[in-house]
Amino acid sequence: xxxxxxxxxxxxxxxxxxxxxxxxxxxxxxxxxxxxxxxxxxxxxxxxxxxxxxxxxxxxxxxxxxxxxxxxxxxxxxxxxxxxxxxxxxxxxxxxxxxxxxxxxxxxxxxxxxxxxxxxxxxxxxxxxxxxxxxxxxxxxxxxxxxxxxxxxxxxxxxxxxxxxxxxxxxxxxxxxxxxxxxxxxxxxxxxxxxxxxxxxxxxxxxxxxx
Numbered sequence: 001x002x003x004x005x006x007x008x009x010x011x012x013x014x015x016x017x018x019x020x021x022x023x024x025x026x027x028x029x030x031x032x033x034x035x036x037x038x039x040x041x042x043x044x045x046x047x048x049x050x051x052x053x054x055x056x057x058x059x060x061x062x063x064x065x066x067x068x069x070x071x072x073x074x075x076x077x078x079x080x081x082x083x084x085x086x087x088x089x090x091x092x093x094x095x096x097x098x099x100x101x102x103x104x105x106x107x108x109x110x111x112x113x114x115x116x117x118x119x120x121x122x123x124x125x126x127x128x129x130x131x132x133x134x135x136x137x138x139x140x141x142x143x144x145x146x147x148x149x150x151x152x153x154x155x156x157x158x159x160x161x162x163x164x165x166x167x168x169x170x171x172x173x174x175x176x177x178x179x180x181x182x183x184x185x186x187x188x189x190x191x192x193x194x195x196x197x198x199x200x201x202x203x204x205x206x207x208x209x210x211x
Contacts, residue, residue: 122152
C-alpha cells in the first residue's frame with residue numbers, strides 16, 4: 001500500500017523534503033490526497049512542516065482546504081508555523097474561519113496565531129467571519145482581542161459587510177464590543193447607510209440605538 005511504499009523509501013534514505021515542479025513535498029501530497037497514515041509517518045520521520053508550494057501553500061493550509069481535520073490537528077500539535085501566508089496573503093487561520101471550523105480556529109489561536117494579519121485584499125480573519133456569518137467564531141476572535149476596526153483595500157471594516165449582508169447577530173456583537181460605527185469605505189458608505197440601503201431595518205435600528 002501507499003504507507004508501506006513510503007516506509008520503504010524513508011528507510012532507504014529518500015530525500016523526504018524534495019519539492020516537485022509545483023513546490024509540493026511528499027508531506028503536502030500525502031495531505032492533499034488524504035493519506036493520513038503516510039502524512040503521520042513523514043512527520044514522525046522529520047519531514048519539514050512549513051515548506052511552501054509555488055502558490056505559497058503549506059501542508060497545514062492544504063489539510064484545511066481538503067477538510068483533513070485530523071491531519072490539521074496533528075500538524076498544529078507538532079509545531080507547524082501558524083502565521084505563514086500564501087501568495088494571496090491567506091493564513092491557516094483565515095482558512096479555518098472561512099470553513100467555519102471553530103475547533104481549529106481555537107487551536108490556532110492557542111498556538112499564538114496573529115488575529116490581525118491581512119490578506120492581499122486587506123481581509124482579516126474577523127472580516128472573513130463577518131462575511132460568512134460565523135457568529136461563534138467572530139465571538140471567539142473578539143474575545144481574543146482581534147482588532148475590530150481594521151479596513152481592507154475597499155476600506156470596509158468587519159461591521160460594514162456584516163450590515164450589508166444582514167448578519168444581525170454579528171453586527172450586534174461588534175456594536176457591543178465597541179466597534180467604530182462611523183468608519184466609511186471607499187464609496188463613503190457606513191454600516192448604517194449600507195443597512196438602510198439594503199433594507200435591513202433591524203440592523204439599522206441597532207446602529208441608530210447604540211450609535
